[in-house]
Amino acid sequence: MGNQAISIKSLEKRFQHKQVIAPLSLDVPKGQLMGLLGPSGCGKTTLIKMIMGMLKPDSGTIQVLDLTVPHKQLLNDIGYMAQSDALYTDLTGEENLHFFAKLYSLSKAERIERVAYAARLVRLTDDLQLKVENYSGGMKRRLSLAIALIQNPKLLILDEPTVGIDPVLKKEIWQELIRLKEQEQKTILVTTHAMDEAERCDQLAMLRSGHIIAQGTPQELKEHYQAKDFDEVFVKAGGEVQ
Amino acid sequence: MRIGAIVTRIIQQMKRDKRTLALLFLAPLLVLSLMSFIFNSNEASSVTLVISNAPAPLIDKLKETDFIIIEDNAFSKKQLHDKEYDGWLAIEQNASKLTLLNDDPSLAKTLAMQLAQVLQPSQAAMGSFETDYVYGDEDTAIFDIFSPMLIGFFVFFFVFLITGIALLKERTSGTLERLLATPIKRSEIVAGYMVGYGLFAFLQTIIIVLFGIYVLDIVHVGSIWLVLLINMMVALVSLSLGALLSSFAASEFQMMQFIPLVIVPQVFFSGIFPLDSMAEWLQNIGRIMPLYYAADALNGVMYKGYSLPDIIVNLSILACFAIVFITLNMISLKKYRSL
Numbered sequence: 001m002g003n004q005a006i007s008i009k010s011l012e013k014r015f016q017h018k019q020v021i022a023p024l025s026l027d028v029p030k031g032q033l034m035g036l037l038g039p040s041g042c043g044k045t046t047l048i049k050m051i052m053g054m055l056k057p058d059s060g061t062i063q064v065l066d067l068t069v070p071h072k073q074l075l076n077d078i079g080y081m082a083q084s085d086a087l088y089t090d091l092t093g094e095e096n097l098h099f100f101a102k103l104y105s106l107s108k109a110e111r112i113e114r115v116a117y118a119a120r121l122v123r124l125t126d127d128l129q130l131k132v133e134n135y136s137g138g139m140k141r142r143l144s145l146a147i148a149l150i151q152n153p154k155l156l157i158l159d160e161p162t163v164g165i166d167p168v169l170k171k172e173i174w175q176e177l178i179r180l181k182e183q184e185q186k187t188i189l190v191t192t193h194a195m196d197e198a199e200r201c202d203q204l205a206m207l208r209s210g211h212i213i214a215q216g217t218p219q220e221l222k223e224h225y226q227a228k229d230f231d232e233v234f235v236k237a238g239g240e241v242q
Numbered sequence: 243m244r245i246g247a248i249v250t251r252i253i254q255q256m257k258r259d260k261r262t263l264a265l266l267f268l269a270p271l272l273v274l275s276l277m278s279f280i281f282n283s284n285e286a287s288s289v290t291l292v293i294s295n296a297p298a299p300l301i302d303k304l305k306e307t308d309f310i311i312i313e314d315n316a317f318s319k320k321q322l323h324d325k326e327y328d329g330w331l332a333i334e335q336n337a338s339k340l341t342l343l344n345d346d347p348s349l350a351k352t353l354a355m356q357l358a359q360v361l362q363p364s365q366a367a368m369g370s371f372e373t374d375y376v377y378g379d380e381d382t383a384i385f386d387i388f389s390p391m392l393i394g395f396f397v398f399f400f401v402f403l404i405t406g407i408a409l410l411k412e413r414t415s416g417t418l419e420r421l422l423a424t425p426i427k428r429s430e431i432v433a434g435y436m437v438g439y440g441l442f443a444f445l446q447t448i449i450i451v452l453f454g455i456y457v458l459d460i461v462h463v464g465s466i467w468l469v470l471l472i473n474m475m476v477a478l479v480s481l482s483l484g485a486l487l488s489s490f491a492a493s494e495f496q497m498m499q500f501i502p503l504v505i506v507p508q509v510f511f512s513g514i515f516p517l518d519s520m521a522e523w524l525q526n527i528g529r530i531m532p533l534y535y536a537a538d539a540l541n542g543v544m545y546k547g548y549s550l551p552d553i554i555v556n557l558s559i560l561a562c563f564a565i566v567f568i569t570l571n572m573i574s575l576k577k578y579r580s581l
Contacts, residue, residue: 052423082416089415103244104425105243105425147420
């Protein structure tokens with residue numbers, strides 16, 4: 001306790017008798033960038049939603065920033081980016097950002113500053129006046145990321161943040177995530193199924209069929225499975241379970 | 243503050259959705275006008291009124307109206323029936339008597355009302371004013387009785403549709419879920435929606451009521467403020483019901499499917515068809531429908547000139563409906579977040 005940002009203990013979730021999350025325990029240390037790796041349908045989003053308090057687990061407990069989920073304070077402390085872009089497409093990018101900023105009760109001056117900062121970060125400053133329905137897929141993703149950062153949260157939970165974003169911007173976003181972690185001591189939990197992104201995480205947890213099949217630093221995992229890249233780690237780790 | 247954020251957002255969205263705005267503000271006027279033309283189409287035909295034993299000043303006064311006036315001091319109900327004049331006003335000592343042909347209730351109603359307006363100042367002097375009918379009785383008006391209810395219905399219907407679909411869109415696009423990942427309270431979301439769409443409903447109500455009363459000349463004897471108050475209550479009920487039912491719909495099409503289930507039956511029980519002649523159990527069904535109370539109150543105020551104490555029961559029942567629906571809305575949001 002104390003130095004874990006997220007602490008999950010024997011968490012279980014089933015949807016109509018289908019076990020989505022098998023009893024699962026996971027710790028995310030404070031100030032780390034943790035990658036949650038796994039193929040589609042392995043339970044990543046379900047797990048994330050339970051951490052957010054949007055889904056009720058069948059059993060087990062989740063503690064986030066030393067508070068038991070669900071907790072009102074946590075909604076302020078977690079910046080969340082959902083897998084699908086939940087944006088008001090008939091509003092402009094700026095209106096979307098301001099709307100969410102208001103929900104976090106930021107003062108007007110703070111709001112203007114944070115909106116400018118978040119927009120700059122995801123390179124949307126020039127497109128803020130455009131309606132979101134005219135945005136490309138990547139731009140929508142970036143706007144969602146900007147919204148997740150709007151209230152300057154201590155913990156970032158990002159569900160596949162870089163899907164549909166071109167490699168240049170993807171690199172920039174990852175650089176920024178690492179900067180946020182190092183300079184602003186933020187804890188970041190990212191789900192991905194891109195193996196190149198996995199390399200950049202401090203810690204990795206591999207999820208398959210609701211089980212954590214492997215956990216450790218990228219280097220440890222590669223060494224443990226004697227693999228040269230993560231595709232191979234994944235295949236080997238998956239094979240072990242079956 | 244957070245409620246304000248939602249209200250501002252709704253206003254921004256609505257301002258850009260010109261078609262929805264047009265539906266909200268213009269469609270009711272169009273339909274209302276059409277119905278008014280259809281039901282009042284015989285107003286253009288001349289109204290013939292026979293008068294017997296009327297004093298000269300009254301005759302002059304009546305001649306100023308659109309009526310075709312026939313003076314006949316030896317007229318009878320039989321003659322009225324045979325010749326199919328619209329009405330016969332017989333002035334006698336202390337007991338004036340108006341006989342209406344009433345083959346067309348809306349026409350007879352107009353005649354009686356206009357006549358009442360003409361006679362108003364001198365009515366006291368003339369003593370009691372008795373009305374008799376050749377066909378039917380005084381309860382057989384059509385448009386007059388259901389035009390107040392129509393106003394309530396349009397407010398209910400369009401507000402229901404627009405709020406229901408707006409909230410549904412928020413559910414299906416995932417923005418509602420995203421909203422609930424912020425510190426906003428469930429009650430703030432519901433309140434934001436009520437205020438945001440309530441503003442538009444309020445505007446719509448004002449437009450429909452003013453248009454109905456001043457352009458279409460719908461009868462209104464009671465206070466226009468009461469009419470607005472009742473309609474605001476209707477809008478609130480319909481807002482909360484639309485929002486609530488949207489949580490049971492998975493698509494816009496499914497939302498539309500609520501119309502025959504929720505809207506149409508209410509029309510049947512809101513005064514177009516006389517309720518008194520219905521079976522007891524059927525009347526009781528009407529009592530679970532918000533529009534039943536709304537129509538009753540609107541009719542009372544616009545047609546019968548009721549004042550606030552007379553309709554307070556109806557208003558309270560409507561308020562109860564709104565409170566129940568709003569509470570259920572907050573509960574239904576629990577499915578996204580338990581806090």
